[in-house]
């Protein structure tokens with residue numbers, strides 16, 4: 455917001471690197487000269503006189519007017535996240551799901567078609583299915599097979615939506631391949647960058663047009679608030695998304711924006727440390743006879759290991775999933791529940807991206823609303839457990855998982 459008259463922070467040198475931007479990018483300080491970013495808990499902003507108010511409402515003068523469509527704390531979060539993702543602009547939303555909602559409301563209309571991975575977050579699948587009643591149809595395709603995405607393209611396809619790595623199996627989509635398919639068909643590619651965050655993966659480098667976030671996860675990083683964002687080209691955000699935000703109001707509260715903004719400062723060191731711990735947990739799990747498969751992109755056994763390492767800055771992320779061996783689905787579910795219930799440190803919650811390690815049974819929680827057929831398609835068995843590794847001592851996490859491993 456150029457019209458803002460504060461004491462400028464020192465201007466960042468050109469070419470400041472991501473770790474610097476994560477701490478420094480923002481807006482000028484207020485006349486008080488605060489060092490930490492200010493929290494502007496205000497619903498509206500005051501104008502010096504009626505004529506100025508009129509000019510600001512007519513968009514002839516740039517200023518903060520009302521926090522549904524502009525607030526300095528929210529703007530700082532948007533600027534910082536855009537800088538970290540390498541996009542021109544960003545719009546913050548009240549949640550990750552609201553970010554998907556504003557993408558669809560801003561870019562699509564009845565008669566348009568979407569191609570989406572069948573391995574995305576459960577609520578994402580439900581939301582895209584809900585858009586069918588407004589005449590927006592979605593085809594769900596195999597996450598890892600670009601050919602399936604290409605085959606699903608139609609003349610009216612306007613959006614490709616991928617989440618990589620996926621939740622909970624960490625399967626990886628080839629972002630560059632999907633961007634090529636999208637652009638050849640005149641569509642946009644949006645990547646849900648929740649699992650890697652800009653600390654590990656920059657989807658626009660591989661050709662993605664939009665990057666979507668659940669700020670609830672690693673961006674906050676300490677499990678405190680629900681938040682979301684869409685990063686992309688300035689023209690698209692300003693011309694398509696901002697008008698929807700003004701009228702529909704899925705805005706991020708200034709308080710939540712401030713929490714996530716401060717979370718961005720430690721994002722990279724947290725995620726790198728949590729990813730290292732996750733790999734140690736994954737390697738240990740691979741050695742346990744009671745465990746069938748283990749999913750983590752840094753494992754050589756991961757089906758897209760090489761692609762993941764190239765796309766994710768050599769890092770696997772902090773999520774590990776594993777399948778307990780069992781005779782049938784009922785026994786698998788019982789064993790999974792027993793392991794989860796035996797933990798003394800891990801938090802039993804479907805949330806992730808926290809410094810506290812979380813453990814969940816996807817088939818009965820995050821993916822519980824899906825039909826059995828949809829779960830099968832997504833590869834979510836009853837013996838599957840997802841661990842989102844936090845910052846506790848890794849030996850304590852391993853011991854915690856060992857407690858409930860089946861003894862026979």
Ligand SMILES: *Cc1c(COP(=O)(O)O)cnc(C)c1O
Pocket residue numbers: 549550551552575578617621646648649667668669670671680681682
């Ligand atoms: C949690 C999550 C979402 C939804 O975000 P909310 O902030 O909970 O609305 C979307 N995508 C992925 C990958 C998620 O993990």
